[in-house]
Amino acid sequence: xxxxxxxxxxxxxxxxxxxxxxxxxxxxxxxxxxxxxxxxxxxxxxxxxxxxxxxxxxxxxxxxxxxxxxxxxxxxxxxxxxxxxxxxxxxxxxxxxxxxxxxxxxxxxxxxxxxxxxxxxxxxxxxxxxxxxxxxxxxxxxxxxxxxxxxxxxxxxxxxxxxxxxxxxxxxxxxxxxxxxxxxxxxxxxxxxxxxxxxxxxxxxxxxxxxxxxxxxxxxxxxxxxxxxxxxxxxxxxxxxxxxxxxxxxxxxxxxxxx
Amino acid sequence: xxxxxxxxxxxxxxxxxxxxxxxxxxxxxxxxxxxxxxxxxxxxxxxxxxxxxxxxxxxxxxxxxxxxxxxxxxxxxxxxxxxxxxxxxxxxxxxxxxxxxxxxxxxxxxxxxxxxxxxxxxxxxxxxxxxxxxxxxxxxxxxxxxxxxxxxxxxxxxxxxxxxxxxxxxxxxxxxxxxxxxxxxxxxxxxxxxxxxxxxxxxxxxxxxxxxxxxxxxxxxx
Numbered sequence: 001x002x003x004x005x006x007x008x009x010x011x012x013x014x015x016x017x018x019x020x021x022x023x024x025x026x027x028x029x030x031x032x033x034x035x036x037x038x039x040x041x042x043x044x045x046x047x048x049x050x051x052x053x054x055x056x057x058x059x060x061x062x063x064x065x066x067x068x069x070x071x072x073x074x075x076x077x078x079x080x081x082x083x084x085x086x087x088x089x090x091x092x093x094x095x096x097x098x099x100x101x102x103x104x105x106x107x108x109x110x111x112x113x114x115x116x117x118x119x120x121x122x123x124x125x126x127x128x129x130x131x132x133x134x135x136x137x138x139x140x141x142x143x144x145x146x147x148x149x150x151x152x153x154x155x156x157x158x159x160x161x162x163x164x165x166x167x168x169x170x171x172x173x174x175x176x177x178x179x180x181x182x183x184x185x186x187x188x189x190x191x192x193x194x195x196x197x198x199x200x201x202x203x204x205x206x207x208x209x210x211x212x213x214x215x216x217x218x219x220x221x222x223x224x225x226x227x228x229x230x231x232x233x234x235x236x237x238x239x240x241x242x243x244x245x246x247x248x249x250x251x252x253x254x255x256x257x258x259x
Numbered sequence: 260x261x262x263x264x265x266x267x268x269x270x271x272x273x274x275x276x277x278x279x280x281x282x283x284x285x286x287x288x289x290x291x292x293x294x295x296x297x298x299x300x301x302x303x304x305x306x307x308x309x310x311x312x313x314x315x316x317x318x319x320x321x322x323x324x325x326x327x328x329x330x331x332x333x334x335x336x337x338x339x340x341x342x343x344x345x346x347x348x349x350x351x352x353x354x355x356x357x358x359x360x361x362x363x364x365x366x367x368x369x370x371x372x373x374x375x376x377x378x379x380x381x382x383x384x385x386x387x388x389x390x391x392x393x394x395x396x397x398x399x400x401x402x403x404x405x406x407x408x409x410x411x412x413x414x415x416x417x418x419x420x421x422x423x424x425x426x427x428x429x430x431x432x433x434x435x436x437x438x439x440x441x442x443x444x445x446x447x448x449x450x451x452x453x454x455x456x457x458x459x460x461x462x463x464x465x466x467x468x469x470x471x472x473x474x475x476x477x478x479x480x481x
Protein backbone atom coordinates (compact mmCIF):
# COMPACT_ATOMS: atom_id res chain seq x y z
CA UNK A 1 0.00 0.00 0.00
CA UNK A 2 2.73 2.47 0.87
CA UNK A 3 4.54 1.70 -2.40
CA UNK A 4 1.34 2.53 -4.16
CA UNK A 5 1.27 5.90 -2.44
CA UNK A 6 4.91 6.55 -3.20
CA UNK A 7 4.40 5.96 -6.89
CA UNK A 8 1.12 7.86 -6.83
CA UNK A 9 2.38 10.90 -5.02
CA UNK A 10 6.10 10.94 -5.64
CA UNK A 11 6.32 10.25 -9.34
CA UNK A 12 6.31 13.83 -10.56
CA UNK A 13 8.01 15.68 -7.76
CA UNK A 14 9.38 15.09 -4.30
CA UNK A 15 6.96 15.60 -1.45
CA UNK A 16 7.96 16.55 2.04
CA UNK A 17 6.86 14.19 4.81
CA UNK A 18 4.29 16.77 5.89
CA UNK A 19 2.77 16.84 2.41
CA UNK A 20 2.79 13.07 2.19
CA UNK A 21 1.00 12.77 5.54
CA UNK A 22 -1.58 15.28 4.41
CA UNK A 23 -2.23 13.60 1.07
CA UNK A 24 -2.36 10.07 2.42
CA UNK A 25 -4.73 11.22 5.15
CA UNK A 26 -6.96 13.03 2.66
CA UNK A 27 -7.03 10.01 0.36
CA UNK A 28 -7.83 7.54 3.16
CA UNK A 29 -10.58 9.66 4.66
CA UNK A 30 -12.05 10.19 1.21
CA UNK A 31 -12.25 6.41 0.72
CA UNK A 32 -13.58 6.06 4.28
CA UNK A 33 -16.29 8.60 3.57
CA UNK A 34 -17.24 6.85 0.32
CA UNK A 35 -17.53 3.56 2.20
CA UNK A 36 -19.86 5.15 4.75
CA UNK A 37 -22.03 6.57 1.98
CA UNK A 38 -22.08 3.20 0.20
CA UNK A 39 -23.03 1.52 3.48
CA UNK A 40 -25.94 3.90 3.98
CA UNK A 41 -27.07 3.44 0.37
CA UNK A 42 -26.87 -0.34 0.84
CA UNK A 43 -29.06 -0.14 3.96
CA UNK A 44 -31.66 2.15 2.40
CA UNK A 45 -31.78 0.02 -0.76
CA UNK A 46 -32.20 -3.14 1.32
CA UNK A 47 -35.06 -1.62 3.30
CA UNK A 48 -36.73 -0.51 0.06
CA UNK A 49 -36.53 -3.90 -1.67
CA UNK A 50 -39.86 -5.32 -2.82
CA UNK A 51 -41.50 -7.25 -0.02
CA UNK A 52 -43.21 -10.61 -0.22
CA UNK A 53 -46.81 -11.04 0.95
CA UNK A 54 -45.50 -11.27 4.51
CA UNK A 55 -43.78 -7.89 4.37
CA UNK A 56 -40.25 -9.28 4.38
CA UNK A 57 -37.77 -7.82 1.90
CA UNK A 58 -37.03 -10.26 -0.92
CA UNK A 59 -33.25 -10.51 -0.31
CA UNK A 60 -33.82 -11.24 3.38
CA UNK A 61 -36.38 -13.91 2.51
CA UNK A 62 -33.99 -15.62 0.11
CA UNK A 63 -31.32 -15.79 2.83
CA UNK A 64 -33.91 -17.14 5.31
CA UNK A 65 -34.92 -19.81 2.78
CA UNK A 66 -31.21 -20.52 2.33
CA UNK A 67 -30.89 -20.93 6.10
CA UNK A 68 -33.68 -23.52 5.90
CA UNK A 69 -31.70 -25.42 3.27
CA UNK A 70 -28.53 -25.30 5.38
CA UNK A 71 -30.16 -26.30 8.64
CA UNK A 72 -32.61 -28.86 7.22
CA UNK A 73 -29.55 -30.63 5.76
CA UNK A 74 -28.27 -31.24 9.25
CA UNK A 75 -31.80 -32.08 10.42
CA UNK A 76 -32.16 -35.72 11.09
CA UNK A 77 -34.44 -38.19 12.79
CA UNK A 78 -31.50 -38.97 15.03
CA UNK A 79 -31.67 -35.48 16.54
CA UNK A 80 -34.34 -35.59 19.19
CA UNK A 81 -35.59 -32.80 21.41
CA UNK A 82 -34.34 -33.36 24.95
CA UNK A 83 -36.89 -35.11 27.16
CA UNK A 84 -37.42 -34.71 30.90
CA UNK A 85 -38.83 -36.75 33.79
CA UNK A 86 -42.56 -36.37 34.45
CA UNK A 87 -41.86 -34.59 37.75
CA UNK A 88 -40.35 -31.64 35.87
CA UNK A 89 -43.43 -30.98 33.75
CA UNK A 90 -45.24 -27.73 34.54
CA UNK A 91 -48.59 -28.09 36.29
CA UNK A 92 -49.68 -24.66 35.10
CA UNK A 93 -49.05 -24.75 31.38
CA UNK A 94 -48.62 -21.42 29.71
CA UNK A 95 -51.34 -20.42 27.25
CA UNK A 96 -50.28 -18.19 24.41
CA UNK A 97 -52.62 -17.25 21.62
CA UNK A 98 -56.20 -18.22 20.94
CA UNK A 99 -56.49 -17.51 17.22
CA UNK A 100 -58.75 -20.20 15.79
CA UNK A 101 -60.26 -21.02 19.22
CA UNK A 102 -62.63 -18.08 19.47
CA UNK A 103 -65.59 -19.72 17.77
CA UNK A 104 -67.77 -22.25 19.60
CA UNK A 105 -67.04 -25.88 18.88
CA UNK A 106 -69.67 -28.61 18.76
CA UNK A 107 -67.44 -31.28 20.30
CA UNK A 108 -69.90 -34.10 19.59
CA UNK A 109 -69.96 -33.27 15.90
CA UNK A 110 -66.21 -32.69 15.65
CA UNK A 111 -64.32 -34.88 13.21
CA UNK A 112 -60.78 -34.57 12.00
CA UNK A 113 -60.97 -33.95 8.26
CA UNK A 114 -58.09 -35.52 6.39
CA UNK A 115 -58.07 -34.59 2.73
CA UNK A 116 -56.32 -37.30 0.76
CA UNK A 117 -54.51 -36.77 -2.52
CA UNK A 118 -57.23 -38.76 -4.26
CA UNK A 119 -59.66 -36.01 -3.26
CA UNK A 120 -61.43 -38.24 -0.72
CA UNK A 121 -61.84 -36.87 2.79
CA UNK A 122 -61.55 -39.01 5.90
CA UNK A 123 -63.70 -38.01 8.87
CA UNK A 124 -61.97 -39.32 11.98
CA UNK A 125 -63.39 -39.28 15.50
CA UNK A 126 -61.34 -38.69 18.62
CA UNK A 127 -62.08 -42.23 19.83
CA UNK A 128 -60.62 -43.72 16.66
CA UNK A 129 -57.42 -41.76 17.28
CA UNK A 130 -57.31 -42.74 20.95
CA UNK A 131 -57.37 -46.43 19.93
CA UNK A 132 -54.00 -46.05 18.22
CA UNK A 133 -50.74 -46.70 20.14
CA UNK A 134 -50.20 -43.85 22.57
CA UNK A 135 -46.96 -41.90 22.85
CA UNK A 136 -46.12 -39.44 25.60
CA UNK A 137 -43.46 -36.77 25.59
CA UNK A 138 -42.17 -34.37 28.22
CA UNK A 139 -40.04 -31.76 26.50
CA UNK A 140 -39.10 -28.10 26.68
CA UNK A 141 -41.83 -26.39 24.64
CA UNK A 142 -40.29 -23.33 22.97
CA UNK A 143 -42.21 -20.26 21.98
CA UNK A 144 -40.94 -18.03 19.19
CA UNK A 145 -41.23 -15.14 21.67
CA UNK A 146 -38.27 -16.58 23.54
CA UNK A 147 -39.77 -18.34 26.56
CA UNK A 148 -39.80 -22.07 27.09
CA UNK A 149 -41.51 -24.47 29.46
CA UNK A 150 -41.16 -28.17 30.19
CA UNK A 151 -44.56 -29.70 29.54
CA UNK A 152 -46.13 -33.14 29.25
CA UNK A 153 -48.18 -34.20 26.23
CA UNK A 154 -49.79 -37.43 25.09
CA UNK A 155 -51.19 -38.61 21.79
CA UNK A 156 -50.32 -40.52 18.67
CA UNK A 157 -47.10 -40.09 16.76
CA UNK A 158 -47.96 -38.45 13.47
CA UNK A 159 -45.98 -41.18 11.68
CA UNK A 160 -48.13 -43.85 13.41
CA UNK A 161 -51.27 -41.88 12.59
CA UNK A 162 -50.25 -41.72 8.92
CA UNK A 163 -49.54 -45.46 8.92
CA UNK A 164 -52.87 -46.50 10.48
CA UNK A 165 -54.97 -44.27 8.26
CA UNK A 166 -53.06 -45.36 5.13
CA UNK A 167 -51.58 -42.00 4.25
CA UNK A 168 -48.47 -43.60 2.68
CA UNK A 169 -48.95 -41.68 -0.55
CA UNK A 170 -49.70 -38.41 1.23
CA UNK A 171 -46.54 -38.45 3.35
CA UNK A 172 -44.38 -38.61 0.23
CA UNK A 173 -45.45 -35.02 -0.48
CA UNK A 174 -43.31 -32.17 0.81
CA UNK A 175 -45.72 -30.48 3.21
CA UNK A 176 -48.64 -31.07 5.50
CA UNK A 177 -51.16 -28.27 5.98
CA UNK A 178 -53.35 -27.87 9.05
CA UNK A 179 -56.11 -25.49 9.95
CA UNK A 180 -58.59 -24.92 12.77
CA UNK A 181 -62.29 -25.72 12.12
CA UNK A 182 -63.05 -22.00 11.68
CA UNK A 183 -59.95 -21.64 9.44
CA UNK A 184 -58.79 -18.62 11.42
CA UNK A 185 -55.44 -20.25 12.22
CA UNK A 186 -53.46 -22.39 9.82
CA UNK A 187 -49.92 -23.70 9.47
CA UNK A 188 -47.72 -25.61 7.08
CA UNK A 189 -45.10 -28.10 8.25
CA UNK A 190 -42.41 -29.72 6.10
CA UNK A 191 -42.90 -33.48 5.94
CA UNK A 192 -39.56 -34.50 7.57
CA UNK A 193 -40.56 -32.47 10.64
CA UNK A 194 -44.09 -33.91 10.63
CA UNK A 195 -42.70 -37.46 10.36
CA UNK A 196 -40.15 -36.78 13.12
CA UNK A 197 -40.56 -39.47 15.82
CA UNK A 198 -41.47 -36.86 18.45
CA UNK A 199 -44.21 -35.14 16.47
CA UNK A 200 -47.61 -35.93 17.97
CA UNK A 201 -51.22 -35.64 17.03
CA UNK A 202 -51.99 -34.81 20.63
CA UNK A 203 -55.12 -35.21 22.80
CA UNK A 204 -53.71 -35.16 26.34
CA UNK A 205 -51.84 -32.73 28.56
CA UNK A 206 -50.51 -33.82 31.96
CA UNK A 207 -52.35 -37.12 31.51
CA UNK A 208 -55.79 -35.49 31.07
CA UNK A 209 -57.80 -34.49 28.00
CA UNK A 210 -56.61 -31.19 26.52
CA UNK A 211 -58.21 -28.09 28.05
CA UNK A 212 -60.13 -25.98 25.55
CA UNK A 213 -57.45 -23.25 25.62
CA UNK A 214 -54.83 -25.90 24.78
CA UNK A 215 -56.72 -27.08 21.72
CA UNK A 216 -59.32 -29.65 22.76
CA UNK A 217 -60.07 -32.09 21.22
CA UNK A 218 -56.91 -32.50 19.15
CA UNK A 219 -53.76 -30.43 18.55
CA UNK A 220 -50.31 -30.82 17.06
CA UNK A 221 -47.16 -31.05 19.15
CA UNK A 222 -44.07 -30.45 17.03
CA UNK A 223 -41.02 -30.42 19.32
CA UNK A 224 -38.66 -29.62 16.43
CA UNK A 225 -40.49 -26.34 15.73
CA UNK A 226 -41.42 -23.22 17.62
CA UNK A 227 -44.86 -23.39 19.24
CA UNK A 228 -46.46 -21.42 16.40
CA UNK A 229 -46.47 -24.66 14.36
CA UNK A 230 -48.16 -26.71 17.11
CA UNK A 231 -51.64 -25.80 15.95
CA UNK A 232 -54.45 -26.13 18.50
CA UNK A 233 -57.89 -27.60 17.68
CA UNK A 234 -57.14 -29.31 14.37
CA UNK A 235 -60.02 -29.13 11.93
CA UNK A 236 -58.51 -30.07 8.61
CA UNK A 237 -55.34 -31.81 7.53
CA UNK A 238 -54.15 -31.79 3.94
CA UNK A 239 -51.00 -32.47 1.94
CA UNK A 240 -49.15 -30.54 -0.70
CA UNK A 241 -45.89 -30.24 -2.58
CA UNK A 242 -45.90 -26.46 -2.23
CA UNK A 243 -45.98 -24.55 1.03
CA UNK A 244 -49.47 -24.55 2.57
CA UNK A 245 -50.56 -21.14 3.81
CA UNK A 246 -49.21 -20.26 7.22
CA UNK A 247 -50.63 -17.70 9.64
CA UNK A 248 -47.36 -16.39 11.08
CA UNK A 249 -45.47 -16.65 7.80
CA UNK A 250 -48.03 -14.21 6.42
CA UNK A 251 -47.12 -11.91 9.31
CA UNK A 252 -43.42 -11.75 8.56
CA UNK A 253 -42.04 -14.84 10.31
CA UNK A 254 -39.78 -17.52 8.92
CA UNK A 255 -41.71 -20.34 7.25
CA UNK A 256 -39.48 -23.15 8.46
CA UNK A 257 -39.22 -22.00 12.11
CA UNK A 258 -37.32 -25.19 12.92
CA UNK A 259 -35.33 -25.70 16.10
CA UNK B 260 11.56 15.12 12.21
CA UNK B 261 8.26 13.39 11.46
CA UNK B 262 8.10 9.88 10.12
CA UNK B 263 5.33 7.78 8.69
CA UNK B 264 5.16 4.36 10.28
CA UNK B 265 2.73 1.72 9.08
CA UNK B 266 0.50 0.63 11.94
CA UNK B 267 -2.71 -1.13 10.95
CA UNK B 268 -2.82 -3.41 7.87
CA UNK B 269 -5.62 -2.61 5.42
CA UNK B 270 -7.37 -5.90 6.22
CA UNK B 271 -7.62 -5.11 9.93
CA UNK B 272 -9.03 -1.65 9.24
CA UNK B 273 -11.52 -3.17 6.84
CA UNK B 274 -12.70 -5.84 9.33
CA UNK B 275 -12.87 -3.26 12.10
CA UNK B 276 -15.04 -0.75 10.26
CA UNK B 277 -17.24 -3.35 8.55
CA UNK B 278 -17.92 -4.88 11.93
CA UNK B 279 -19.30 -1.65 13.31
CA UNK B 280 -22.51 -1.44 11.18
CA UNK B 281 -22.92 -5.23 11.29
CA UNK B 282 -22.87 -5.38 15.07
CA UNK B 283 -25.17 -2.36 15.21
CA UNK B 284 -27.70 -4.22 13.04
CA UNK B 285 -27.27 -7.38 15.16
CA UNK B 286 -27.87 -5.51 18.41
CA UNK B 287 -30.85 -3.63 16.96
CA UNK B 288 -32.49 -6.74 15.52
CA UNK B 289 -31.59 -8.60 18.73
CA UNK B 290 -33.53 -5.97 20.68
CA UNK B 291 -36.56 -6.49 18.43
CA UNK B 292 -36.39 -10.20 19.34
CA UNK B 293 -35.60 -9.73 23.03
CA UNK B 294 -38.59 -7.40 23.51
CA UNK B 295 -41.00 -10.34 23.00
CA UNK B 296 -39.69 -12.00 26.18
CA UNK B 297 -37.82 -9.30 28.10
CA UNK B 298 -37.19 -11.13 31.35
CA UNK B 299 -33.74 -9.99 32.42
CA UNK B 300 -32.91 -7.58 35.21
CA UNK B 301 -30.09 -6.82 37.60
CA UNK B 302 -30.70 -6.51 41.33
CA UNK B 303 -30.67 -8.16 44.73
CA UNK B 304 -33.73 -9.99 46.05
CA UNK B 305 -36.74 -7.78 45.44
CA UNK B 306 -34.65 -4.76 44.60
CA UNK B 307 -34.28 -4.16 40.88
CA UNK B 308 -31.34 -1.97 39.95
CA UNK B 309 -31.52 -2.20 36.18
CA UNK B 310 -34.54 -3.39 34.24
CA UNK B 311 -33.81 -4.65 30.70
CA UNK B 312 -35.54 -2.57 29.49
CA UNK B 313 -37.98 0.10 30.60
CA UNK B 314 -40.96 0.80 28.37
CA UNK B 315 -39.71 4.28 27.53
CA UNK B 316 -36.48 2.78 26.18
CA UNK B 317 -38.38 0.50 23.78
CA UNK B 318 -40.68 3.26 22.67
CA UNK B 319 -37.85 5.72 22.07
CA UNK B 320 -36.17 3.17 19.77
CA UNK B 321 -39.42 1.96 18.14
CA UNK B 322 -38.82 -1.63 19.30
CA UNK B 323 -42.29 -3.02 20.20
CA UNK B 324 -44.17 -5.57 18.04
CA UNK B 325 -41.37 -6.16 15.53
CA UNK B 326 -40.30 -9.70 16.53
CA UNK B 327 -40.75 -11.17 13.04
CA UNK B 328 -38.77 -8.36 11.43
CA UNK B 329 -36.06 -8.70 14.09
CA UNK B 330 -35.69 -12.42 13.43
CA UNK B 331 -35.51 -11.84 9.67
CA UNK B 332 -32.67 -9.31 9.99
CA UNK B 333 -30.88 -11.21 12.79
CA UNK B 334 -30.78 -14.50 10.88
CA UNK B 335 -29.52 -12.81 7.72
CA UNK B 336 -26.85 -10.54 9.22
CA UNK B 337 -25.62 -13.33 11.50
CA UNK B 338 -23.76 -14.61 8.43
CA UNK B 339 -22.02 -11.26 7.92
CA UNK B 340 -21.06 -11.09 11.61
CA UNK B 341 -19.74 -14.65 11.54
CA UNK B 342 -17.82 -14.31 8.26
CA UNK B 343 -16.27 -10.96 9.13
CA UNK B 344 -15.15 -12.31 12.51
CA UNK B 345 -13.82 -15.50 10.98
CA UNK B 346 -11.84 -13.61 8.33
CA UNK B 347 -10.41 -11.31 11.00
CA UNK B 348 -9.24 -14.25 13.09
CA UNK B 349 -7.76 -16.00 10.06
CA UNK B 350 -5.99 -12.80 9.00
CA UNK B 351 -4.45 -12.19 12.43
CA UNK B 352 -3.32 -15.83 12.57
CA UNK B 353 -1.74 -15.98 9.13
CA UNK B 354 -0.22 -12.50 9.11
CA UNK B 355 1.39 -13.03 12.51
CA UNK B 356 -0.52 -10.00 13.79
CA UNK B 357 -1.83 -12.22 16.60
CA UNK B 358 1.56 -11.96 18.28
CA UNK B 359 0.91 -8.25 18.85
CA UNK B 360 -2.66 -8.89 20.00
CA UNK B 361 -2.53 -11.99 22.15
CA UNK B 362 -1.76 -11.34 25.84
CA UNK B 363 1.38 -12.92 27.33
CA UNK B 364 2.28 -13.46 30.95
CA UNK B 365 3.35 -9.83 31.40
CA UNK B 366 0.16 -8.40 29.91
CA UNK B 367 -1.90 -8.65 33.06
CA UNK B 368 0.62 -6.78 35.19
CA UNK B 369 1.08 -4.28 32.39
CA UNK B 370 -2.70 -3.82 32.09
CA UNK B 371 -2.81 -2.94 35.77
CA UNK B 372 -0.10 -0.30 35.26
CA UNK B 373 -2.04 1.07 32.28
CA UNK B 374 -5.18 1.36 34.39
CA UNK B 375 -3.22 3.16 37.14
CA UNK B 376 -1.85 5.52 34.50
CA UNK B 377 -5.29 6.09 32.94
CA UNK B 378 -6.74 6.88 36.35
CA UNK B 379 -3.88 9.36 36.80
CA UNK B 380 -2.51 7.49 39.82
CA UNK B 381 0.76 6.69 38.06
CA UNK B 382 2.53 9.31 35.96
CA UNK B 383 4.36 6.95 33.64
CA UNK B 384 2.64 4.56 31.26
CA UNK B 385 4.47 1.24 30.85
CA UNK B 386 6.47 0.92 27.60
CA UNK B 387 4.55 -0.85 24.86
CA UNK B 388 4.74 -2.14 21.30
CA UNK B 389 1.67 -1.75 19.09
CA UNK B 390 -0.76 -2.48 21.90
CA UNK B 391 -0.39 -2.21 25.64
CA UNK B 392 -1.34 -5.01 28.01
CA UNK B 393 -4.81 -3.64 28.65
CA UNK B 394 -5.49 -3.38 24.92
CA UNK B 395 -4.19 -6.91 24.29
CA UNK B 396 -6.55 -8.28 26.91
CA UNK B 397 -9.50 -6.20 25.72
CA UNK B 398 -9.02 -6.94 22.01
CA UNK B 399 -8.55 -10.66 22.64
CA UNK B 400 -11.49 -10.75 25.03
CA UNK B 401 -13.79 -9.11 22.49
CA UNK B 402 -12.95 -11.85 19.95
CA UNK B 403 -13.71 -14.53 22.53
CA UNK B 404 -16.98 -12.72 23.27
CA UNK B 405 -17.77 -12.75 19.54
CA UNK B 406 -17.12 -16.49 19.48
CA UNK B 407 -19.36 -16.78 22.55
CA UNK B 408 -22.14 -14.90 20.76
CA UNK B 409 -21.90 -17.18 17.72
CA UNK B 410 -21.96 -20.35 19.83
CA UNK B 411 -24.73 -19.31 22.25
CA UNK B 412 -26.61 -17.89 19.26
CA UNK B 413 -26.41 -21.23 17.43
CA UNK B 414 -27.45 -23.05 20.61
CA UNK B 415 -30.66 -21.04 20.96
CA UNK B 416 -31.29 -20.88 17.20
CA UNK B 417 -31.19 -24.67 16.76
CA UNK B 418 -31.55 -26.16 20.26
CA UNK B 419 -32.76 -29.52 18.91
CA UNK B 420 -30.43 -30.00 15.97
CA UNK B 421 -27.48 -28.73 17.98
CA UNK B 422 -28.69 -30.12 21.31
CA UNK B 423 -25.13 -31.10 22.31
CA UNK B 424 -24.05 -27.46 21.95
CA UNK B 425 -27.11 -26.24 23.83
CA UNK B 426 -26.39 -28.69 26.68
CA UNK B 427 -22.71 -27.71 26.70
CA UNK B 428 -23.67 -24.06 27.16
CA UNK B 429 -25.91 -24.75 30.13
CA UNK B 430 -29.22 -25.35 28.35
CA UNK B 431 -31.61 -23.24 26.35
CA UNK B 432 -32.45 -20.57 28.90
CA UNK B 433 -28.93 -20.22 30.24
CA UNK B 434 -27.50 -19.90 26.72
CA UNK B 435 -30.06 -17.18 25.97
CA UNK B 436 -29.01 -15.29 29.11
CA UNK B 437 -25.33 -15.53 28.11
CA UNK B 438 -26.19 -14.39 24.59
CA UNK B 439 -27.86 -11.33 26.10
CA UNK B 440 -25.11 -10.64 28.66
CA UNK B 441 -22.46 -10.70 25.92
CA UNK B 442 -24.41 -8.03 24.06
CA UNK B 443 -24.44 -5.86 27.18
CA UNK B 444 -20.69 -6.51 27.24
CA UNK B 445 -20.30 -5.15 23.69
CA UNK B 446 -22.12 -1.99 24.68
CA UNK B 447 -19.82 -1.49 27.67
CA UNK B 448 -16.79 -2.21 25.48
CA UNK B 449 -18.03 0.36 22.99
CA UNK B 450 -18.38 3.08 25.64
CA UNK B 451 -14.87 2.50 27.02
CA UNK B 452 -13.43 2.13 23.51
CA UNK B 453 -14.89 5.47 22.36
CA UNK B 454 -13.70 7.17 25.54
CA UNK B 455 -10.17 5.81 25.08
CA UNK B 456 -10.04 6.76 21.40
CA UNK B 457 -11.08 10.33 22.19
CA UNK B 458 -8.57 10.50 25.02
CA UNK B 459 -5.69 9.11 22.93
CA UNK B 460 -6.24 11.65 20.21
CA UNK B 461 -6.23 12.28 16.51
CA UNK B 462 -3.02 10.51 15.49
CA UNK B 463 -4.31 7.21 16.91
CA UNK B 464 -7.79 7.58 15.42
CA UNK B 465 -6.35 8.51 12.04
CA UNK B 466 -4.24 5.35 12.02
CA UNK B 467 -7.42 3.24 12.11
CA UNK B 468 -8.50 4.92 8.87
CA UNK B 469 -5.22 5.57 7.07
CA UNK B 470 -3.20 2.71 8.51
CA UNK B 471 -0.19 4.82 9.42
CA UNK B 472 1.08 6.54 12.51
CA UNK B 473 3.19 9.69 12.56
CA UNK B 474 6.19 9.35 14.81
CA UNK B 475 8.23 12.36 15.86
CA UNK B 476 11.41 10.58 16.94
CA UNK B 477 14.13 9.49 14.56
CA UNK B 478 14.95 6.29 16.43
CA UNK B 479 11.63 4.69 15.47
CA UNK B 480 12.45 5.17 11.83
CA UNK B 481 12.40 1.99 9.82
